[in-house]
Amino acid sequence: MIIRDITAPNPGPFTLNGTRTYLLGETAVIDPGPDIRSHVGAIGRAMPKLRTILITHRHEDHAPAAVRLKRATGARILAPHGVLDDKVVDQRIRDGEKIAIEDETLEVIATPGHTREHVCFLTTAGDLFTGDTILGEGTTAIFPPDGSMRDYIASLRVLLTHEPKRIFPAHGPTREDAVALIEQYLAHRLEREKQVLDCLAEGARSAAAIRKRIYPDLNFLLRRAAEIQITAHLIKLAEEGRVVEHKGTYAIQCAAQ
Numbered sequence: 001m002i003i004r005d006i007t008a009p010n011p012g013p014f015t016l017n018g019t020r021t022y023l024l025g026e027t028a029v030i031d032p033g034p035d036i037r038s039h040v041g042a043i044g045r046a047m048p049k050l051r052t053i054l055i056t057h058r059h060e061d062h063a064p065a066a067v068r069l070k071r072a073t074g075a076r077i078l079a080p081h082g083v084l085d086d087k088v089v090d091q092r093i094r095d096g097e098k099i100a101i102e103d104e105t106l107e108v109i110a111t112p113g114h115t116r117e118h119v120c121f122l123t124t125a126g127d128l129f130t131g132d133t134i135l136g137e138g139t140t141a142i143f144p145p146d147g148s149m150r151d152y153i154a155s156l157r158v159l160l161t162h163e164p165k166r167i168f169p170a171h172g173p174t175r176e177d178a179v180a181l182i183e184q185y186l187a188h189r190l191e192r193e194k195q196v197l198d199c200l201a202e203g204a205r206s207a208a209a210i211r212k213r214i215y216p217d218l219n220f221l222l223r224r225a226a227e228i229q230i231t232a233h234l235i236k237l238a239e240e241g242r243v244v245e246h247k248g249t250y251a252i253q254c255a256a257q
């Protein structure tokens with residue numbers, strides 16, 4: 001199946017060059033993107049036979065264009081629970097479900113973490129559409145409580161078991177080194193987790209104190225985002241019983257006697 005893409009005109013710090021809307025063959029799109037009239041028009045012109053709109057997760061830069069696109073083309077919307085309104089979605093998709101698109105079959109893989117409802121789509125050829133679970137460059141933002149570092153790391157491990165060949169991310173370049181990229185993503189998070197534990201062992205008690213040790217010279221605008229990522233790690237460690245939280249301060253859990 002031929003895979004094309006159209007990048008939405010919404011570049012930014014989280015969207016990189018903009019949202020990449022993928023066109024599968026002649027009849028399906030993944031992540032129609034933000035509701036920008038020119039972008040929806042470009043998808044409509046490129047896909048006169050559009051029948052199926054697939055969505056990875058509910059964020060503003062991925063899902064909203066589906067509504068206008070459906071109105072213009074009559075295509076059906078397939079999305080996990082939590083994405084758009086029930087009235088506009090034709091089918092709620094779940095982990096393990098298979099979706100026929102022309103001569104291909106897409107498998108739905110639940111990948112909670114970036115958001116709780118996030119799914120990826122895998123073709124039989126090993127092409128993996130990752131939404132915001134894996135980006136073509138940089139890292140994915142995990143914002144608790146909707147985002148969960150524990151779920152996210154588990155989702156990366158699930159993706160590895162599928163041994164994908166190529167990654168088509170919603171932001172950033174297509175990657176031919178799918179397994180290596182996922183392994184790199186996993187190693188990066190586990191390394192950060194170890195740094196957080198080391199900082200706690202050295203006496204840091206808050207996300208801000210840990211951030212100062214890990215990134216002492218961070219630009220003011222990026223500090224908050226970094227502290228949220230560290231908080232996501234702290235919540236994961238607390239959920240696993242490795243860290244205790246008390247009124248916003250954290251400490252390593254001492255082994256029980």
Ligand SMILES: [Zn+2]
Pocket residue numbers: 057059114132
């Ligand atoms: Zn997102």
